[in-house]
Amino acid sequence: MTTREYMLGNAAIARGLLEGGVQVIAGYPGTPSSEIIDTLASRRDRDYHIEWSVNEKVAMEVAVGAAWSGVRSAVTMKHVGLNVAADPFMTLTYTGTKGGLIVIVADDPSCHSSQNEQDTRRYAQFALLPCFDPSTPQEAKDMLPYAFEFSEKFEVPVIFRPTTRISHGKSDIELGEIPVKKPAPHFEKLLDRWVMLPKNARARHTQILSIQQPMEDALAESPWNSLELKSGAKLGVIGAGIASVYAKEALQELGLEASFLKIGTYPVPKKLILKLLETVETVLIFEELEPVVEEQVKMIAQESGILASILGKTSAYVSREGELDISAFLDALKKAFDLDIESDSEKLSLELAPRPPALCAGCSHRATFYSMKKVFGNDAIYPSDIGCYTLGIQSGTVETTLCMGSSISIASGLYHAGEKRPICCSIGDSTFFHTGMNSLLNAVFNKANITVTILDNRITAMTGHQPNPGVGYTVTGEPTVEVSLAELCKAMGVGSVTVVDPYKLEETQKAFKTAKDFEGTSVIIAKQPCVISGKRAGIRRVPYTVDPEKCEGCKQCIKFGCPAIEFDEENKCAIITSLCSGCGVCAQICKFEAITEVKR
Amino acid sequence: MSGRAGEKKLDLLITGVGGQGAILASDIIGKAAVVSGLSIRAAETHGMAQRGGSVVNHIRLGTDLGSMIPKKGADIMLALEPMEAVRYLDFLKDGGVIIVNTHPIIPVSVSSGLAKYPDVEEILDALSEKYLLKAFNADELAYEAGSRFAMNVVMVGAVSGYLPVPKEALLESVKALVPQKTIEINVRAFEIGRRNIEES
Numbered sequence: 001m002t003t004r005e006y007m008l009g010n011a012a013i014a015r016g017l018l019e020g021g022v023q024v025i026a027g028y029p030g031t032p033s034s035e036i037i038d039t040l041a042s043r044r045d046r047d048y049h050i051e052w053s054v055n056e057k058v059a060m061e062v063a064v065g066a067a068w069s070g071v072r073s074a075v076t077m078k079h080v081g082l083n084v085a086a087d088p089f090m091t092l093t094y095t096g097t098k099g100g101l102i103v104i105v106a107d108d109p110s111c112h113s114s115q116n117e118q119d120t121r122r123y124a125q126f127a128l129l130p131c132f133d134p135s136t137p138q139e140a141k142d143m144l145p146y147a148f149e150f151s152e153k154f155e156v157p158v159i160f161r162p163t164t165r166i167s168h169g170k171s172d173i174e175l176g177e178i179p180v181k182k183p184a185p186h187f188e189k190l191l192d193r194w195v196m197l198p199k200n201a202r203a204r205h206t207q208i209l210s211i212q213q214p215m216e217d218a219l220a221e222s223p224w225n226s227l228e229l230k231s232g233a234k235l236g237v238i239g240a241g242i243a244s245v246y247a248k249e250a251l252q253e254l255g256l257e258a259s260f261l262k263i264g265t266y267p268v269p270k271k272l273i274l275k276l277l278e279t280v281e282t283v284l285i286f287e288e289l290e291p292v293v294e295e296q297v298k299m300i301a302q303e304s305g306i307l308a309s310i311l312g313k314t315s316a317y318v319s320r321e322g323e324l325d326i327s328a329f330l331d332a333l334k335k336a337f338d339l340d341i342e343s344d345s346e347k348l349s350l351e352l353a354p355r356p357p358a359l360c361a362g363c364s365h366r367a368t369f370y371s372m373k374k375v376f377g378n379d380a381i382y383p384s385d386i387g388c389y390t391l392g393i394q395s396g397t398v399e400t401t402l403c404m405g406s407s408i409s410i411a412s413g414l415y416h417a418g419e420k421r422p423i424c425c426s427i428g429d430s431t432f433f434h435t436g437m438n439s440l441l442n443a444v445f446n447k448a449n450i451t452v453t454i455l456d457n458r459i460t461a462m463t464g465h466q467p468n469p470g471v472g473y474t475v476t477g478e479p480t481v482e483v484s485l486a487e488l489c490k491a492m493g494v495g496s497v498t499v500v501d502p503y504k505l506e507e508t509q510k511a512f513k514t515a516k517d518f519e520g521t522s523v524i525i526a527k528q529p530c531v532i533s534g535k536r537a538g539i540r541r542v543p544y545t546v547d548p549e550k551c552e553g554c555k556q557c558i559k560f561g562c563p564a565i566e567f568d569e570e571n572k573c574a575i576i577t578s579l580c581s582g583c584g585v586c587a588q589i590c591k592f593e594a595i596t597e598v599k600r
Numbered sequence: 601m602s603g604r605a606g607e608k609k610l611d612l613l614i615t616g617v618g619g620q621g622a623i624l625a626s627d628i629i630g631k632a633a634v635v636s637g638l639s640i641r642a643a644e645t646h647g648m649a650q651r652g653g654s655v656v657n658h659i660r661l662g663t664d665l666g667s668m669i670p671k672k673g674a675d676i677m678l679a680l681e682p683m684e685a686v687r688y689l690d691f692l693k694d695g696g697v698i699i700v701n702t703h704p705i706i707p708v709s710v711s712s713g714l715a716k717y718p719d720v721e722e723i724l725d726a727l728s729e730k731y732l733l734k735a736f737n738a739d740e741l742a743y744e745a746g747s748r749f750a751m752n753v754v755m756v757g758a759v760s761g762y763l764p765v766p767k768e769a770l771l772e773s774v775k776a777l778v779p780q781k782t783i784e785i786n787v788r789a790f791e792i793g794r795r796n797i798e799e800s
Binding site for chain 1: 617618627630640642643644645646651652666667668670671673684686689706716722723726727748
């Protein structure tokens with residue numbers, strides 16, 4: 001009997017790496033990719049090196065070094081992380097690899113937790129590298145050992161691209177064997193491979209172009225592509241990755257006779273596409289995000305003189321934005337064939353209150369933003385960055401968010417453009433270590449008169465509480481050097497560095513005033529552990545309560561925006577709910593001393 | 601394709617607010633389903649959307665295709681919060697079963713006066729017109745069982761009778777997934793939730 005387990009997609013991916021004999025895994029956290037490393041780090045019987053690197057570029061280079069020594073390695077990141085790692089990535093194409101090297105890049109169609117919805121398959125085309133696009137968590141797991149073999153056979157890195165619904169889907173997973181024997185590392189000094197001097201680069205460019213067709217042929221034969229031709233069917237459907245299972249289910253439900261090509265690898269299997277095109281009149285292409293397959297199908301049809309009608313995104317049958325689902329496939333069919341498929345019924349007429357995500361009760365970011373706004377005022381400009389604190393948009397202190405580390409450089413640009421208003425930017429501890437450091441160095445070097453606030457909550461919170469160089473332990477909990485943000489900033493030449501406890505409003509506001517008045521780049525480090533990880537680490541505080549006798553109903557505490565504070569309209573009085581984590585900030589805001597610690 | 605799918609097909613949607621334990625609730629059902637030999641697919645909300653935001657989990661028993669329930673495809677909705685029941689109604693099929701925890705969680709948009717929370721009675725009346733409604737205060741039942749934090753397990757108990765998974769498998773799964781110290785409370789919560797529906 002086989003072993004089946006109920007698993008998160010990312011846990012299945014972690015398992016696939018193990019079954020493929022991985023020896024080094026590096027990555028930077030990013031939704032929806034983070035749990036791959038979280039899962040591997042939590043295993044007891046580890047015979048591999050695993051790390052959270054400081055950013056995706058660094059992580060990729062760590063994985064490359066390992067793979068060049070002949071062992072199997074993997075690097076994980078979210079889609080926008082590949083932009084950070086694009087520099088090594090685009091030349092890695094030329095060098096290739098010795099040991100199997102898998103670049104895992106998780107895409108996030110619909111921007112569930114992302115700033116854009118770029119399609120990593122485009123990067124694969126750009127870099128001339130193969131890409132694996134799983135349709136289910138099981139297939140994701142099964143693809144990985146194959147991807148390692150493939151990478152070693154052709155000596156190229158490969159991209160493995162799950163999407164949110166694979167990574168954060170759950171499924172029963174049939175497990176395979178984990179190999180016991182793994183090769184010992186041996187770095188061969190192949191200078192024409194590893195030193196990309198122009199002379200070597202030219203030769204390697206020729207090499208990667210020459211193996212495109214053999215790679216495509218090998219992938220077309222792989223189990224990840226399959227063509228089912230239905231005799232007499234005039235409709236052909238091509239489904240790519242996860243979109244293929246939506247299309248398949250919709251066709252089954254409708255009982256529609258259609259030939260079906262499922263695509264799971266890139267470069268696309270041209271032979272299979274041609275076979276389908278030769279037998280049908282219409283092809284509907286169903287893929288998430290960019291029309292990558294569709295463009296290829298159109299090229300193949302044009303080259304072969306096939307006149308079948310090809311429907312997809314460029315003709316607006318399928319949306320180029322957001323996630324797809326079964327309904328999206330039915331809509332495309334309806335449009336294409338004027339079908340009469342039951343459409344959605346009327347909705348209830350109830351008006352719902354929006355429930356956007358918010359900073360937790362007691363989150364120190366809210367307190368920092370409160371003091372920042374008090375000191376810098378409505379007139380100041382507030383560039384910010386990527387993390388939980390982007391939710392500070394509700395506090396009026398997040399006015400730009402572009403990419404990791406950009407807050408400080410954007411603040412610098414605003415200043416150098418001649419903006420006369422005060423500029424105060426915010427960035428998290430992990431984001432600062434990621435790419436904010438370079439921006440701060442640049443700000444100091446080029447004399448930007450700005451205030452930089454490092455929101456040091458002692459963890460990489462939003463992605464699920466991963467350690468960073470500031471916390472003093474690695475991904476496996478092993479103690480390591482605890483890098484001091486304050487010393488780091490001073491070493492980079494910042495003239496004014498102050499560490500504050502953001503729960504203490506007076507102290508924090510005093511520090512912000514000093515920083516605001518400072519001529520040049522100033523840094524405030526607001527240090528207070530994340531309430532979630534702090535609670536897990538055993539931090540307990542006494543919760544607060546409102547004395548209804550003293551409460552004047554002025555709503556100053558309500559305006560603070562803490563989810564633990566509600567307003568009792570009947571009694572015109574604030575109330576503090578069981579969500580209170582005891583930060584005590586509201587008690588300092590209250591002018592009537594109506595908020596006090598709960599008496600035991 | 602496995603042949604284990606078939607008559608035991610059931611699509612369940614769990615809705616609620618980040619922090620209420622929707623993921624644990626779906627894990628209990630998922631793990632029990634696998635132990636009982638059913639194939640299962642589920643989709644969850646992680647990351648930024650979790651921080652006190654609206655969350656929805658799809659659970660599909662007896663399928664080996666995608667994890668996303670189609671519109672009007674869910675047989676049952678388990679709503680851990682009343683307003684979040686309404687937000688995802690277009691996934692529930694006409695005449696489907698809807699089990700609602702009537703205890704509201706007021707979003708910051710309401711407490712700060714930017715929006716209004718709809719009347720819970722009105723929500724329930726509207727739901728009962730089109731669906732088979734089972735509504736009760738699961739927070740209170742969890743408190744009876746020993747902890748308000750067991751509300752999600754009360755709700756799993758409430759839906760358990762509708763699932764193609766034996767009660768024993770679900771209970772084993774509760775015991776395996778909740779913190780060791782809280783097993784007794786959670787088993788009680790499950791039983792209270794289950795009885796509450798059987799007797800309604």
